[in-house]
Amino acid sequence: MTGQGGRVARGAGAWLLAALLVLAGCTAPKAQGPARAEVQRLLDGHAEALLDRDEAGFLAALDPSLAPAARTEFGRLAKIPLGGWTYRVTGVEAAGPGRATARAEFGYRIKGYDSGPATSRRILDLAERGGRWYVTGDRAADGAPQQLWQQGEVTAVTGRRSLVLGVGQGPRRLREIADAADRAVPAVGDAWPSPWAGRIVVLVPASLDAMGMLLGAPAASYRGIAAVTTGEAGGGPKAPADRVIVNPEAYGTLGSFGRQFVLTHETTHVATRTQTTSSTPLWLSEGLADWAAYRGTGRTPAQAAPELARAVREGRAPATLPDDQAFAFGGDGDAMARAYESGWLACALIADHWGEDRLTAFYRAVGAHPQRDGALEKALHDVLDTTPEAFTARWRASLTERLGRD
Template sequence: MALCSALCLALLAGCGADPVPDTAAGEVRRLLDRRAHAVLAGDERAYDRTERPARGTASPDLFANVRAIPLDSWEYRLSRLERSGSRATASAELRYRVEGHDRAPLTAERTLSLERHDGQWYVTSERPAKKAGEQLWDQGKVRAERGADSLVLGVGRSPRELRSYRGLADRAVPAVSDAWPGKWPRKVVVLVPRSLKGMAGLLGAPASGYRGIAAVTTGEAGGAGRAPADRIIVNPEAYGVLGDFGKQVVLTHETTHVATRTRTTPATPLWLSEGFADWVGYRGTGRTAAQAAPELRRAVRDGEPPAELPGDDAFGFGTDTGRLARAYEGAWLACRMIEEGWGERRLTDFYRAVGAHEQRAGAVEDALRDVLHTTPEEFTARWRTYLRSELG
């Protein structure tokens, strides 16, 4: 405990900087507490009393931008304070929870610029910390549409657009629940930014890596189920060109990742996690292999079927689009083959068995033996034969 206290004091003082008086750190903490309480209570006047925007700046109006989000908690934890006269920079961890969806607070690293006037500290700006991803409200005023099993949050999107996402999400949740017998929250939060650039900002990554990707799911893999709820983040540019069928498949696919998250571990290869999500997405749609796997069908008909199941590297977002499509199609057909040959229950049991393994090495091999009573060599050969029969 003594070591922890010493470390906390060192952080507040700032590494290599002049020590900050305890009164300044205490005053800033109280300021952030008042700010958090105002946001949570929806008290605009109290929030305005924590701010003194710098002249000539156009900082986002955080209070207005988050107002539509149903918040259950909002808290700042000061981790570092660097002061120079009447100005200071605070590093803080923002912890917030969306009501009815998050099982624990989500965290966001924030940087706040401060200024002291008449004996009081004020926030002049708040922004994501360097190298930290943006939050949706950093990009503009958030609109919210609450569904039976979903919450859709968007920026720069009309209520009609957000309602369409809500309908897709509300259909995805029961479809996933019907396919995945495991315990999961049976709720999803969908974020719809203004553009691909906005999506990349939320992920803290270059936009080029997500061009053509309709949506991704963020969250902590594995664990005991106490992690905060996942977020499905939509790329409106790629998602928007899909038809109604494609939009539903994509959102059901991503919702499957939310449902299987605690059973998806470092032992789970991407061909299984992505293939299973596609299998749930296409389940019950009547889509044939030829319709859903055009790239792989072309390769099979050209006499170039894959020799083995796709490795993790084949699923990289920045990879060749044809290779990426063949990876997803081959993974889906592997899961479809298991369902047709062994049954749906064996498919979900296989998924769980692989994820329960302590390490990647041997995970698939052991699950093939224990659940499907086969070997990797026999399974791969059967899959290659299945591809030729379905796509040839």
């Protein structure tokens, strides 16, 4: 009985295996996308053709449906002195028969200005036609920025130390911005003696909404902000390139002093980028940028810190230096102003009491620390020979000394 049962069991198992094999043979094969290396070669050729100003080669990687928009983009990019255009494919996934999606890190470099590329993450849709793959779509990844030339025709104005690229802006306005940037660069060089590129790239979009798209962030967060600087903190000389992005609406409401102040402040961020790390608190990075922008202007403390002066006179002087959250865009504007002014006064205190060389040395020492915890304490001890408690007390006393008078 055992033997017969065994034979039946083996026969049923063989029949079931055969049935499964037949069913498996009827199942549609899994869609296969292109290999990552194949997509990389496609995009490398696309990039090389752009740099060579070979329009036919540039279009060869694209589905014909993209040709009209691609020709427009090709023409707009002719206004920008490109020194590099690259894609680094980070992943490829099949999206159905003859279709795939690739993820890539895109980078471009402006000749004479960028030591490293300005980067963003892209999503590329791909389709197979006649045995080869084509790009059928190219869009920013979630949270990644749009590029200026995707917003309209680009106007370029070259300064002595700056390149200003604008969309929807007249040449006269862009020239004024370039002139202010040209003045900002040597002013920052005097305040920050450490080596840096000594030139900046400024982007001027057509509107606040367009600025938000360049930043990959909600435009409303930047409504009252005249300009911001993008870049990677502490990335070294090959870090992604910085861009100063102007909010044309807020910037346009400023007088000549305000416009110069804004561009000098933002240029300071460019100059200090490689020394600014996750160990650097915002009160120090923003305070140093304000200090460099006010340096040599003759502005009094009350003129430089009106909101903080009002708080001191009303008995609302802060007890501590502001934390990073106090600098968040889109919150209480007066509170954010007091945070910036507090950082400025702390940096001005160091420059006045210990010396400007100690201020820049202190900044570098904080940024060089391997982590946020302990960075200020060590730099205060090593560079200024003081403690956090003593420094805070001296800073609070300076609030009354400099701002407490009507």
